[in-house]
Amino acid sequence: MESSAYISLKDVVFSRSGRRIFDGITLDIPKGKITAIMGPSGTGKTTLLRVIGGQLKPDSGQVSVAGHEVPKLKRKELYRLREKMGMLFQSGALFTDISVFENVAFPLRVHTSLPEDMIRDIVLMKLEAVGLRGARDLMPSELSGGMTRRVALARSIALDPELIMYDEPFTGQDPIAMGVLVKLIRDLNSSMGLTSVLVSHDVPESLSICHYACIIADGKVIGTGTPDELRNHPSELVQQFLSGQPDGPVPFHYPASNPVDDFGIKGASI
Amino acid sequence: MDYVAGFGRRSLEVVGSLGRATQFLFGVLVGVPKPATGFPLLIKQLYSVGVLSLAIVVVSGLFIGMVLALQGYTILSDYGSEAAIGQMIALTLVRELGPVVTALLFAGRAGSALTAEIGLMKATEQLSSMEMMGVDPLRRVIAPRLWAGFIAMPILAMIFSVVGIWGGMLVGVDWLGVFEGSFWGNMQSSVDFVDDVLNGVIKSVVFGFVCAWIAVYQGYDCVPTSAGISSATTKTVVYSSLAVLGLDFVLTAVMFGDF
């Protein structure tokens, strides 16, 4: 696993507005496999993707993608590296003022100087891959949530990237749309050999498609391995997260002052 | 004691955001996009920033010119010099009202729209996704809008002045009966092309730049929520108006003050 790591993070520390979000994360993501990063909401999973993509700089630690040390890259090199990355945002992030076709054509027009008929062919191929060739003339506002994400997916694979990062692809999707996305992610990985990073808190879907998984909580990696290894993981925290128990090592109550102070039951002893 | 500390913190915040805005401006201006891709983007923004603001500018200019003629006539006729009405209207419009009122209208019409548009693009992660696609949003999204504001503003201000003078002539000459020859003659002998017209244009260029800068920066820097966008839009209009009026005083003092 270490030998063919496409992305590797070492002791990454990141804090924002005084709050420490990552407290020394070490993680290797293998090439050509689907890796799921899971964890409770608010543990900075999306932040992790942004650190990998170079949008945020860690306070310390190393982040390397395809052999490049991301935080040390110059602007130009970073932008060149990003041409090899695709990212599917939670909201899809389609450009609302241009049509589906133009959205998918956008990265091609910016980064290549292909003739118009070739761009058309590539765009239609990518749309066909996500099953939305017929929707090319629609505007993003006319699409459903699932379709938006599929178009965004077509856009992020337009340049045939080596790496694709999915930010919460399953949230807020109906079961059918979710099934479609699961199938697409798996197909893209197997047919194009894409290295895929999947950030999610939908445990069953993520575990069903990923080759490796990693659970983050409290700024630390608490468990890694194949889905089967994780299911039998000794850590209580991992088990709480995987089976979704309301109370456990992650407490039900947000840290609060003594209930006596708030509810004002003077003289009562708890 | 708390008050002093709070004041200090607020001042630092203001200075900090000014620094960020300058850094941001630098990032926008340094990356000049390739002419082939940049030009169509600029045209599109000129349309939404300039052409769409034309209606409100023309209508306001017409009314302001007409009001100036009416007010000027009542005052000047007391001194028996109603013929100077052309001079008064032209100088007021070209030097002051043209650039200032256009800038205020521009901040309300185009500036707020720019802020809301960019803020919404930020909130829906469009800017982030552009960045992840290896496209710098500062160059692709912000720069054309900044330049469009910069170019459109002087044009709008000149159109405002012309329409205002025409409206003033409509009221002064056709309605109140000032002799047309002295209307134009007085105007031409007192308005200087370099000192009045060009200085007015310089003012509007400065205002256009400041308004567009504030608008795009507020959009880019806003908190990406609906409350954040609405407060950023408000800030754009308030800050632009204050900046325009303050700068107008400074520029007027430099250009027309004899000292």
Place this chain on the structure above:
Amino acid sequence: MVQRTTEIVVGFFMIAGLAALLFLALQVSGLSPKSAAATYTVYANFNDVGGLTPRGKVSMAGVTVGSIESISLDKNTFQAKVTMAIRSDVDTIPADSAAVIRTSGLLGEQYIDISIGGDMESLGEGDTFYSTQSAMNLERLISNFASGR
């Protein structure tokens, strides 16, 4: 197609801006290509220029023939030295003409009026008016009158 329409509309917008600038230049500020015509420079020394300003007009018999370029103080004579640009086609100003500072109307701006002399020679480039008449100073006039001098 949409892009094309936008381009055309924006083109019209730019043309409107240019037309506005031309209107402001020609109709409002009275700038005409003629005013760039050649001029020659003459000087005049005044004891008091009053409210005379650069860009003010220079006229003969009420017709504008040039403009004031600059006003400076002569440190030796403590007089004001006014530099005027006169249109080249007005080249027959008699050499003994006088430069008089007058006020247009009661409150209007001040200008230089050339009152024509009778000399056969004409003023040329770099010449100085032989006689001048300074600005009428209303306050001094009144104070002179009141003190009976």
